[in-house]
Amino acid sequence: xxxxxxxxxxxxxxxxxxxxxxxxxxxxxxxxxxxxxxxxxxxxxxxxxxxxxxxxxxxxxxxxxxxxxxxxxxxxxxxxxxxxxxxxxxxxxxxxxxxxxxxxxxxxxxxxxxxxxxxxxxxxxxxxxxxxxxxxxxxxxxxxxxxxxxxxxxxxxxxxxxxxxxxxxxxxxxxxxxxxxxxxxxxxxxxxxxxxxxxxxxxxxxxxxxxxxxxxxxxxxxxxxxxxxxxxxxxxxxxxxxxxxxxxxxxxxxxxxxxxxxxxxxxxxxxxxxxxxxxxxxxxxxxxxxxxxxxxxxxxxxxxxxxxxxxxxxxxxxxxxxxxxxxxxxxxxxxxxxxxxxxxxxxxxxxxxxxxxxxxxxxxxxxxxxxxxxxxxxxxxxxxxxxxxxxxxxxxxxxxxxxxxxxxxxxxxxxxxxxxxxxxxxxxxxxxxxxxxxxxxxxxxxxxxxxxxxxxxxxxxxxxxxxxxxxxxxxxxxxxx
Numbered sequence: 001x002x003x004x005x006x007x008x009x010x011x012x013x014x015x016x017x018x019x020x021x022x023x024x025x026x027x028x029x030x031x032x033x034x035x036x037x038x039x040x041x042x043x044x045x046x047x048x049x050x051x052x053x054x055x056x057x058x059x060x061x062x063x064x065x066x067x068x069x070x071x072x073x074x075x076x077x078x079x080x081x082x083x084x085x086x087x088x089x090x091x092x093x094x095x096x097x098x099x100x101x102x103x104x105x106x107x108x109x110x111x112x113x114x115x116x117x118x119x120x121x122x123x124x125x126x127x128x129x130x131x132x133x134x135x136x137x138x139x140x141x142x143x144x145x146x147x148x149x150x151x152x153x154x155x156x157x158x159x160x161x162x163x164x165x166x167x168x169x170x171x172x173x174x175x176x177x178x179x180x181x182x183x184x185x186x187x188x189x190x191x192x193x194x195x196x197x198x199x200x201x202x203x204x205x206x207x208x209x210x211x212x213x214x215x216x217x218x219x220x221x222x223x224x225x226x227x228x229x230x231x232x233x234x235x236x237x238x239x240x241x242x243x244x245x246x247x248x249x250x251x252x253x254x255x256x257x258x259x260x261x262x263x264x265x266x267x268x269x270x271x272x273x274x275x276x277x278x279x280x281x282x283x284x285x286x287x288x289x290x291x292x293x294x295x296x297x298x299x300x301x302x303x304x305x306x307x308x309x310x311x312x313x314x315x316x317x318x319x320x321x322x323x324x325x326x327x328x329x330x331x332x333x334x335x336x337x338x339x340x341x342x343x344x345x346x347x348x349x350x351x352x353x354x355x356x357x358x359x360x361x362x363x364x365x366x367x368x369x370x371x372x373x374x375x376x377x378x379x380x381x382x383x384x385x386x387x388x389x390x391x392x393x394x395x396x397x398x399x400x401x402x403x404x405x406x407x408x409x410x411x412x413x414x415x416x417x418x419x420x421x422x423x424x425x426x427x428x429x430x431x432x433x434x435x436x437x438x439x440x441x442x443x444x445x446x447x448x449x450x451x452x453x454x455x456x457x458x459x460x461x462x463x464x465x466x467x468x469x470x471x472x473x474x475x476x477x478x479x480x481x
Contacts, residue, residue: 019049025239027115031122031220032440033081036073037064037102041213044074045099045242049109051089056098064088064100072102074114077125077217081117082109094370125217137214142201146222149198152190153226156183157264164262179263184270191271198433206432219437227438230268231259232276236439244441245392247311247341253279254314275434278472282391282422285468285475287315289420293387294319294328302329306385308409309369309393310334313345320352320360331361333382337369369393372408373401384414391422391475395443399450406454406478413480416461423451425467425474451476 024032024044035042035054042054052074064070065088072086084107092099160179167174205211227233232252236244252259252269253276260266290305297303307313313334332349336342342364349362365381372379388409394402402423409419424431426445435441448465451474455463461481465474 021046021048023242025242028076028118029238031077031217033074033076033118036075037070037086037100041075042100047074047109051086051101051103053099053101055094056100064091066091069105070102072104076118076121079121079124081121082114083107092370093374125221137211138218139201139204139211139215142205142215143218145194145197145201146219149194149223150226152187152194153268156187156267159183160263176263180258180266183263183267187267187271188274191274192429195275195434196429198437199428199430202433202437216437216440220440224438227268227271229260229265230270230272231265232269232272233439236272236435236441241338241340244439247336247338247344249276250279250311250392251314251344253277254283254312256280275431278424278431278468278470279392281468281470282473282475283315285466286389286391286420287318289418290315290319290387291322293418294330297328297330297386299328302331303387304331304333304383304385304414305387306333306335306379306382306389306412308335308372308388308390310336310345310364311338311341311392313349316345316362317348317352320349320356320362329359331363333363333365333385335365335367335372337367339366342366373397373405379408379412382412384417385412386414386417387420388413388417389420389422391420391473394421395424395445397444399444399453402444403454403456406476407458410455410458410460410478410480415480417480419476419478419480421451421454421476421478422468422473423476425472427471430472446474448474 023046027047028044033044035044035052037054040056042056045053045055047053052072068088070086070088072084073080074082085105086102087105088100089103090101160183163179164174202212202215205215224233224237228237232249235246235249235252239246241248253273256273258266259269293305294303305316307316310316313332316332316334319330334342334345336345346362346364353360353362390405390409394405397405406419406421409421413419424443424445426447430445431443432445435443451465452463454476455478458478459481461479463476463478465476467474
């Protein structure tokens with residue numbers, strides 16, 4: 001125990017007390033409220049006693065200026081749970097959209113009251129969604145479809161529960177592995193058919209903002225809680241690091257393990273892996289090209305390879321662990337805005353770097369994607385690269401930003417170097433419905449023509465696109481002259 005005179009306060013700027021700020025995903029883990037300002041909807045990022053930070057939806061830019069006073073409303077499921085005049089105190093552009101911070105002027109947050117109103121709004125919205133009051137926004141076909149999906153999932157759950165209970169009654173051990181294997185193939189067959197139908201219905205409202213938002217809210221009420229019993233759905237929806245597709249989600253796909261406390265949870269996780277399989281296959285494509293490049297360089301020349309939005313960089317780990325890595329030289333530069341991802345990547349690759357001595361090097365750069373997008377000078381510390389790849393980042397960017405980043409990466413290539421950019425493909429079995437509607441994970445889906453347009457003015461030696469083995473990711477290849 002400290003004596004009174006030993007107690008110390010804060011130092012420097014920390015002496016100025018600030019009320020605690022709560023991450024929205026932690027405060028509202030089930031359905032995230034939205035913030036309405038000047039008729040525009042924003043995603044709530046964090047909130048304190050006297051202010052909020054918000055993010056413009058789907059990479060949009062906010063037309064707000066610092067010092068501007070605006071009416072601000074926090075809404076849950078379309079219903080107001082807090083209102084105040086607010087002053088814009090900070091704005092910044094991020095890859096996920098414009099981020100804006102507000103100070104409240106004539107109100108403050110009482111968290112008990114806010115959480116109570118949030119719960120009441122969710123109950124009221126659930127009632128209106130399920131009682132047909134939003135029939136003009138959520139189509140009858142889509143509501144029937146969600147019912148069909150839930151019926152399929154619950155039918156498997158019911159069979160499993162019934163047999164588990166029977167085993168307990170008669171004192172037998174339930175064969176969980178056998179039950180999982182028996183369910184897997186027929187469930188996957190059902191799931192792929194439903195997934196295709198979901199995409200068809202999603203495209204009908206994709207460009208109708210109000211209908212799409214209402215359909216997503218309906219999905220989050222009816223289907224999301226069921227699928228969140230699977231680990232990958234749960235993390236994708238909760239977004240604990242504040243953004244979708246974090247490195248732990250990627251690791252779940254790469255590991256491809258059964259996860260869950262019972263058979264049904266494992267099956268729900270497996271359905272999520274089925275959707276996210278393209279994350280693994282696109283990585284394997286890059287790893288194959290990387291291996292070929294390094295082998296061609298041989299022992300006398302160092303292959304310089306850069307990954308933007310590297311995440312856990314499992315392809316680098318796998319390359320370094322392979323026997324071929326001992327017969328070539330490679331230098332890897334991993335760039336990510338998440339320190340935890342870089343820490344994971346470095347810890348996994350470092351033992352191989354030590355083993356390979358002077359033949360391999362891995363360095364990690366913790367750089368903000370937003371700062372990279374703002375300036376072409378983001379890669380000035382990086383020497384010309386033989387291979388640059390970014391296979392999970394440009395899906396989040398509007399076309400003009402994607403083009404600017406493509407050109408910046410191209411300029412960082414060495415002569416004859418290869419740039420690989422991945423983007424979700426616009427296809428019949430794309431990830432649109434499961435990612436956008438079930439987990440609120442928004443991406444841009446693009447065609448070959450849209451991606452090739454990013455190379456305009458570069459005059460590359462060649463540029464082409466290929467599909468990953470699932471057909472759900474399109475890879476753009478650009479070879480520098």
